[in-house]
Amino acid sequence: MELPTVVGPLGNATEIEKYGTVLCVGGCYGIGSIFPIARALKQAGNKVITLIEARSSYLFYWEERYKEISDQFVHITRDGTKGYKGHVDRLPEIIKSLDEPVDRVIVNGCTYCLKRVSDATRPLEIPTWVSLNPIMIDGTGMCGVCRVSVGSETRFACVHGPDFDGHEVNWEELLQRRKTYMPEEVVPLRTSKSEEHPHQHREGCHG
Ligand code: FES
Incomplete structure (x- = not known):
């Protein structure tokens, strides 16, 4: 493989603090990019719930790595082949089903995924940080x-x-x-x- 140009890292590092219970959401390429954030949050003493979403279960990866650093691990697939069926629109019911309140949501993924998660958490008043692209x-x-x-x-x-x-x-x-x-x-x-x-x-x- 040949990479003609690489620029970065750009901007600021994701803020890692002890927030309490943090829901890390990764869709698409975000399944990979949310991993170091989730791991750092865990190391900072947070309870980490990881949610990854994809069109179908065959698109998931790094599940073993996620299990090691997640207190709870949730899947969403649009075709229902693993976990919840649908899209991140199902977030409110997933959050309600968790054992404890979520203090912060951090999302990596496509713009639609970021928007949908933000729309879902706004009425719940859960601080939600999105990585814009x-x-x-x-x-x-x-x-x-x-x-x-x-x-x-x-x-x-x-x-x-x-x-x-x-x-x-x-x-x-x-x-x-x-x-x-x-x-x-x-x-x-x-x-x-x-x-x-x-x-x-x-x-x-x-x-
Ligand atoms: S100002 Fe040019 S890419 Fe951000």
Whole structure:
């Protein structure tokens, strides 16, 4: 494998403190990226509940690693092949089923996953921190492409983030900005072998 360019790490490290009971949610690539956060939270003395979600159970990985650092480990699959069936929209009932209240939620995953978790925890008033992944160009705070609205402020995810209060993020604006290059993003798909299968389509992680 060849990596032509790598930049990072960008922004600020996730704040690790003793919060009490922390629910770590990982979807998509977040299944991998939430692991060091969950491990650090455990080492800091938190009770860690890990929730990973995917389209189907065959997409899960690192489950043994998660079991080692999690006090409780929960799965969601959209096809119901493991754990709860559905999406992170099922979070309220999952949280209610836990033995104790959740003091903080930390989420890594696609923008839809981050938004849905934030929407689910807002009425429950559980502080929720999301790792934002807007489109980035320079990654140094100069181009402004990664700007997001958080509360009344404009923030650059590459230098001020990536972690923000999910209840304060302007999700509609962020989702709109994420779609900016969608036509260009599908060009390689149209010109790839998948063209031979006209009914085949890319299923996004929010699909
Ligand atoms: S990527 Fe350019 S300001 Fe963040």
